[in-house]
Amino acid sequence: MAMSLSNFLLPIALLASIVHCATVTHDFDIAWTYANPDGQQTRSVIGINGQWPVPPIVVTKGDQVIVNVKNSLGNESTSLHFHGLYMNRTTHMDGPTAVTQCGILPGSSFTYNFTVDQPGTYWYHSHERGQYPDGLRGAFIVHDPEDPHKDLYDEEIVITLSDWYHDLMHNLLASFISFANPSGAEPVPQAALFNDTQNLTVKIEPGKTYLFRMVNMGAFAAQYVWFEGHTMRIVEVDGVVLITAKNDTSTNFAFVGSMDQDLFDAVPDSLNPNVTGWLVYDDTKEKPAPKEIDAFEPFDDFDLVPYDKEELLDRVDRSITLDLKMDNLNDGANYAFFNDVTYVSPKVPTLYTVLSTGSNATNPIIYGSNTNSFVLAQNEVVEIILNNDDPGKHPFHLHGHAFQVVTRSADDAGFYDPSNTTTPSATPMRRDTILVRPNGHTVLRFRSDNPGVWLFHCHIEWHVSSGLIATIIEAPLAIQAQLSDRIPEDHWKACQDGDVPTKGNAAGNTFDLLDLRGENTSPGKIPAGFTARGIVALVFSCLAAFAGMGVIGWYGLKPVKNKTS
Numbered sequence: 335m336a337m338s339l340s341n342f343l344l345p346i347a348l349l350a351s352i353v354h355c356a357t358v359t360h361d362f363d364i365a366w367t368y369a370n371p372d373g374q375q376t377r378s379v380i381g382i383n384g385q386w387p388v389p390p391i392v393v394t395k396g397d398q399v400i401v402n403v404k405n406s407l408g409n410e411s412t413s414l415h416f417h418g419l420y421m422n423r424t425t426h427m428d429g430p431t432a433v434t435q436c437g438i439l440p441g442s443s444f445t446y447n448f449t450v451d452q453p454g455t456y457w458y459h460s461h462e463r464g465q466y467p468d469g470l471r472g473a474f475i476v477h478d479p480e481d482p483h484k485d486l487y488d489e490e491i492v493i494t495l496s497d498w499y500h501d502l503m504h505n506l507l508a509s510f511i512s513f514a515n516p517s518g519a520e521p522v523p524q525a526a527l528f529n530d531t532q533n534l535t536v537k538i539e540p541g542k543t544y545l546f547r548m549v550n551m552g553a554f555a556a557q558y559v560w561f562e563g564h565t566m567r568i569v570e571v572d573g574v575v576l577i578t579a580k581n582d583t584s585t586n587f588a589f590v591g592s593m594d595q596d597l598f599d600a601v602p603d604s605l606n607p608n609v610t611g612w613l614v615y616d617d618t619k620e621k622p623a624p625k626e627i628d629a630f631e632p633f634d635d636f637d638l639v640p641y642d643k644e645e646l647l648d649r650v651d652r653s654i655t656l657d658l659k660m661d662n663l664n665d666g667a668n669y670a671f672f673n674d675v676t677y678v679s680p681k682v683p684t685l686y687t688v689l690s691t692g693s694n695a696t697n698p699i700i701y702g703s704n705t706n707s708f709v710l711a712q713n714e715v716v717e718i719i720l721n722n723d724d725p726g727k728h729p730f731h732l733h734g735h736a737f738q739v740v741t742r743s744a745d746d747a748g749f750y751d752p753s754n755t756t757t758p759s760a761t762p763m764r765r766d767t768i769l770v771r772p773n774g775h776t777v778l779r780f781r782s783d784n785p786g787v788w789l790f791h792c793h794i795e796w797h798v799s800s801g802l803i804a805t806i807i808e809a810p811l812a813i814q815a816q817l818s819d820r821i822p823e824d825h826w827k828a829c830q831d832g833d834v835p836t837k838g839n840a841a842g843n844t845f846d847l848l849d850l851r852g853e854n855t856s857p858g859k860i861p862a863g864f865t866a867r868g869i870v871a872l873v874f875s876c877l878a879a880f881a882g883m884g885v886i887g888w889y890g891l892k893p894v895k896n897k898t899s
């Protein structure tokens with residue numbers, strides 16, 4: 335029945351896509367430049383076509399998007415991910431290095447080519463290890479010709495939010511994942527930004543209603559946002575609100591972003607966690623300083639009902655449990671784990687393992703011991719139970735889907751217990767990123783109707799680097815049917831240039847796919863009997879012998895956080 339119905343609808347759908355379809359082409363020459371967005375320090379940033387901030391990508395639902403990337407960084411490879419886009423039939427254009435492509439080496443070019451079939455507010459960013467906070471992230475806006483809210487507003491305004499560091503990610507990562515930082519204290523940003531600047535002014539006309547599209551492109555900090563004297567009406571999750579301007583033009587109004595400092599280890603006195611902008615009705619009038627607010631009472635998005643009222647997926651076919659923790663390995667550094675495994679990139683990008691292993695592609699073992707790989711059958715209802723055994727908040731993001739948020743616990747609720755949970759909403763809130771509370775849990779559901787290799791990971795870039803990633807291999811035989819012989823030549827060339835194998839299991843073995851010898855692995859576990867501190871001291875004293883540093887000096891290197899047991 336369903337089959338014949340969709341056959342019947344197909345010609346109409348084709349017609350619709352022909353009517354709207356345009357091709358939007360961008361040539362992005364990615365290179366280092368300089369910027370000083372917080373007025374405190376000029377630093378190297380990654381720009382596009384000589385400019386930073388990087389340009390937004392603005393398209394209409396149904397458009398074909400072509401992004402021709404040239405990597406002119408000279409000293410780093412790169413890749414682009416289009417956050418929130420489903421990438422139907424184009425998982426090879428999704429962007430994460432070592433997952434769906436090889437990194438684009440300095441001097442090389444690479445084309446992303448995909449169709450956008452969903453409206454909304456998204457962003458694009460580098461998905462090469464730890465790179466986007468150096469500046470390679472921008473807004474990606476998809477207009478909807480049939481926008482159900484179009485009569486409610488007059489104009490739209492895009493505002494990005496971000497945290498900002500003065501040092502380069504390369505240096506920050508080296509000290510973050512280090513025996514000298516056994517507690518895994520994340521670097522604290524130096525500033526908060528609106529639209530990659532501060533003191534942003536937004537010209538407002540009295541009486542008009544504005545659609546604000548707000549995107550947090552930060553590396554680490556969540557932000558509280560408020561507009562003084564105005565009411566926000568949420569029309570899309572991930573920060574799309576309507577704001578009606580006042581009729582009276584006698585004053586301008588501040589709006590503020592304030593970084594959530596709960597995860598900041600040691601907050602320097604000099605840090606201003608806030609960034610201010612102004613709704614300017616009259617530019618001859620002053621821009622008043624923002625008023626102080628005593629307590630944040632953030633709006634809870636959990637009870638929002640999606641516009642399409644999609645019903646709860648209530649018959650679960652496949653349930654995946656991921657237990658999250660942070661711990662040390664025997665190099666003394668702090669890592670992040672799902673089910674005791676910290677993610678390490680496979681030698682062969684996971685998509686290429688799918689495409690080169692025939693019927694064995696359904697066996698999760700071949701994707702490696704350090705990739706947290708799960709193989710999904712096609713068209714099942716999949717549930718992810720995420721248990722946070724860590725006192726930090728983590729914003730989890732799934733590529734290729736928007737999931738229903740079935741349960742989201744409060745702080746300290748412990749692991750999910752199906753016999754002790756609230757009844758899910760009949761029309762749950764749907765998102766592509768969800769914050770799991772400290773020592774709490776969340777339960778997500780989606781239908782495996784989009785064959786592809788999709789990462790599920792924490793969106794704190796420090797935790798991506800310390801391994802908080804799982805790999806979802808959705809309907810691998812359907813991926814083969816869609817993409818075999820259709821990977822463009824420049825994608826293969828990126829691998830050849832970098833001497834990356836493109837066939838076989840995670841270790842590049844094509845003869846015995848179950849033999850993973852030679853695969854990339856994490857450092858080993860700490861031997862039983864050592865506490866984290868103990869092994870750290872051990873590692874340190876070995877290194878001290880070479881480096882000639884004193885133990886006191888080591889403890890002085892980084893503030894030690896007490897969260898490690």
Ligand SMILES: *[C@@H]1O[C@H](CO)[C@@H](O)[C@H](O)[C@H]1NC(C)=O
Pocket residue numbers: 371372373531532533
């Ligand atoms: C924004 O204004 C504040 C207050 O005047 C100032 O301290 C800060 O440096 C300004 N930021 C930029 C980027 O100019």
Ligand SMILES: *[C@@H]1O[C@H](CO)[C@@H](O)[C@H](O)[C@H]1NC(C)=O
Pocket residue numbers: 366378409502504
């Ligand atoms: C890469 O080049 C940029 C721009 O010259 C520079 O700031 C940065 O330190 C370099 N990175 C490394 C790892 O050498």
Ligand SMILES: *[C@@H]1O[C@H](CO)[C@@H](O)[C@H](O)[C@H]1NC(C)=O
Pocket residue numbers: 400445447448
């Ligand atoms: C983009 O993909 C479409 C569909 O596969 C193809 O027809 C088109 O030639 C591609 N364009 C580029 C520039 O690669």
Ligand SMILES: *[C@@H]1O[C@H](CO)[C@@H](O)[C@H](O)[C@H]1NC(C)=O
Pocket residue numbers: 389390472473491492493494529534535536
């Ligand atoms: C903020 O930046 C976006 C580009 O990302 C731009 O389209 C928009 O106009 C800017 N907003 C304001 C208020 O200047």
Ligand SMILES: *[C@@H]1O[C@H](CO)[C@@H](O)[C@H](O)[C@H]1NC(C)=O
Pocket residue numbers: 541578579580581
């Ligand atoms: C502005 O004035 C118009 C016309 O008098 C009125 O309809 C509207 O409700 C007013 N808007 C606000 C926000 O007060």
Ligand SMILES: *[C@@H]1O[C@H](CO)[C@@H](O)[C@H](O)[C@H]1NC(C)=O
Pocket residue numbers: 592605606607608625626627628
């Ligand atoms: C940032 O904003 C909060 C909330 O209004 C306020 O309590 C705090 O003092 C502000 N911090 C600075 C440095 O201005």
Ligand SMILES: *[C@@H]1O[C@H](CO)[C@@H](O)[C@H](O)[C@H]1NC(C)=O
Pocket residue numbers: 420422451734735736781783784
């Ligand atoms: C694309 O994938 C999404 C996510 O699974 C799904 O909801 C949507 O129906 C798919 N669209 C098409 C045209 O297949």
Ligand SMILES: *[C@@H]1O[C@H](CO)[C@@H](O)[C@H](O)[C@H]1NC(C)=O
Pocket residue numbers: 743747751754
């Ligand atoms: C059920 O969960 C709540 C918190 O989510 C907890 O406080 C309570 O102790 C649990 N009850 C049982 C019987 O486990």
Ligand SMILES: CC(=O)N[C@H]1CO[C@H](CO)[C@@H](O)[C@@H]1O
Pocket residue numbers: 693694844845846847848
């Ligand atoms: C190359 C390889 O390892 N192929 C294996 C695929 O799976 C079948 C069935 O389990 C094995 O017989 C093949 O050896």
Ligand SMILES: [Cu+2]
Pocket residue numbers: 727728729792793794797802
């Ligand atoms: Cu995290």
